[in-house]
Amino acid sequence: MNNILKYTKSLFLCLSIIIGLTSCExxxxxxxxxxxxxxxxDLGFADRYGPLESGLYFDGxxxxxxxxxxxxDPNGEIIYSLxxxxxxxxxxxSLDYGNDYPLLEIYDVYVFGDELSGVLYVDGLRDGPITLYRY
Known part of the structure; x- marks a missing residue:
C-alpha cells in the first residue's frame, strides 16, 4: 500500500510538470x-469621443x-493609425508606441486558433486579462 501511494505521488508530480510545461508557448x-x-x-485607448478598438498588425x-x-462605428472607419x-x-x-504613449506589455501570451490572450500591463501596472481576435 505504501509503495502504491509513493508511485501515485510521483506520477501526479510528473503529470503536473508536463501540464505546466505544455501550457506555455x-x-x-x-x-x-x-x-x-x-x-x-481593447488595449485601453480612448479619445474625447469614446473608447477605441485596436487592430494590431505585426510585421516580421x-x-x-x-x-x-x-x-x-458600423463602418469601422480608421480614426488613428499608430x-x-x-x-x-x-x-x-511588448508594444512600444513611442514617448507619447505608455509601454504596453502582454504577459503570459498564449495564441490558440484565432485568439491571443494574456494579461495586459500598462507602464508596469497590471490592467487585467486581455483577448485579441485574429481578423
Whole structure:
C-alpha cells in the first residue's frame, strides 16, 4: 500500500510538470502565429469621443501598425493609425508606441486558433486579462 501511494505521488508530480510545461508557448511559436495577421481588441485607448478598438498588425521585422476605430462605428472607419515597435521575450509581448504613449506589455501570451490572450500591463501596472481576435 505504501509503495502504491509513493508511485501515485510521483506520477501526479510528473503529470503536473508536463501540464505546466505544455501550457506555455515559446517565443518563436508566438512570433510565427501572430506575424502577418491583424489582431483586434481593447488595449485601453480612448479619445474625447469614446473608447477605441485596436487592430494590431505585426510585421516580421519588429514593427507594426495599430489601426484604431470607435466601437460603435458600423463602418469601422480608421480614426488613428499608430506605428509601434514590438518584441516577444520570455512570454511577454511588448508594444512600444513611442514617448507619447505608455509601454504596453502582454504577459503570459498564449495564441490558440484565432485568439491571443494574456494579461495586459500598462507602464508596469497590471490592467487585467486581455483577448485579441485574429481578423
Amino acid at each position: 515559446d517565443d518563436e511559436t508566438v512570433f510565427d502565429r501572430i506575424v502577418g495577421y491583424e489582431w483586434v481588441g 521585422n519588429g514593427f507594426g501598425t495599430d489601426a484604431q476605430c470607435y466601437y460603435d 506605428p509601434f515597435r514590438w518584441v516577444i521575450n520570455g512570454g511577454i509581448l
